[in-house]
Amino acid sequence: MIVVHHLNNSRSQRVLWLLEELGLPYEIKRYERDAVTMLAPPSLRAVHPLGKSPVITDDGQTVAESGAIVEYLVDKYGQGRLAPAAGTPERLRYTYWLHYAEGSAMPPLLMSLIFARVRSAPAPFFVRPIARAIADKVMDSFVRPQIKTHLDFMEGELGKSAWFAGAEFSAADVQMSFPLEAAASRGGLDASRPKLMDWLARIHARPAYQRALEKGGPYQLMS
Structure with a gap:
């Protein structure tokens, strides 16, 4: 089991x-x-x-x-x-997205979460403005531009096919769910990128996704 x-x-x-x-x-x-x-x-x-x-x-x-x-x-x-079948272009895309999800998409989203916590963390009054200024500088100069670059890239890729690996839903879409749900929750993903939002709506409508939510319990990344 x-x-x-x-x-x-x-x-x-x-x-x-x-x-x-x-x-x-x-x-x-x-x-x-x-x-x-x-x-x-x-x-x-x-x-x-x-x-x-x-x-x-x-x-x-x-x-x-x-x-x-x-x-x-x-x-x-x-x-x-x-x-997808081994040796096909779709299989290459499938492998790419399996690794991209955590290797490229998640790091700037994680940094966004960390610096948001740095900005709001309890600190002596004389330290607080410095911590917030550093966090804001990093977010504005690096983190937000990186997130935008990745979201623009993914939006463009979904313009090529309905799913990340091609015309058919695959486990690459399962792997990509976490970074895109994180982006929708705290990374600025919204209706300005309609293909990504449509992809999220389609995965959330899948019966297997709904069954997993029922069994897994509350999932606040979706809120």
């Missing part, structure tokens, strides 16, 4: 979605973030030394990292589903 070590409001939500798309049985072991630090609980380190989610266990194997989990599940259980 596949066990998903599921952290609330995290990347593990898309693992549940993928499992629902594949129609696989699985068990959820739940973990809650610390309400103050928003970090995963120490108990996750018993599953994987880094103590982060997502992690799955299956047939005695422990698999961490979203992209590795997606590849593992599709390769082992997909039976040709949710991945």
Whole structure:
């Protein structure tokens, strides 16, 4: 039995979605973030030394990292589903988006979250203006321009095909869900990029996505 070590409001939500798309049985072991630090609980380190989610266990194997989990599940259980055929241009795009999601799209979005917290963090009154000025400078000079560049790029790519890997929905779309939901939540993604917003609406309407939400619990990235 596949066990998903599921952290609330995290990347593990898309693992549940993928499992629902594949129609696989699985068990959820739940973990809650610390309400103050928003970090995963120490108990996750018993599953994987880094103590982060997502992690799955299956047939005695422990698999961490979203992209590795997606590849593992599709390769082992997909039976040709949710991945384009090897050697095709679509397969190359599929592989690219699997890695792009965390390797390129997420870093500036994570930086945006970090500097927002720096700006609002408690500090002595004489330090607060300095911290805010530094955070604003980094956001204006680097983070926001980077996010814009990536959103413009993704908008353009979805002008080439309905889904990220081509004409058919694939696990690359599952992998891309987290950065784009994060961008819609806190990265400035809005109706000015209609193809990305339409893509979000289409993935959210999928029955497997809805079933994963019901099983995974509240998912605040969508709020």
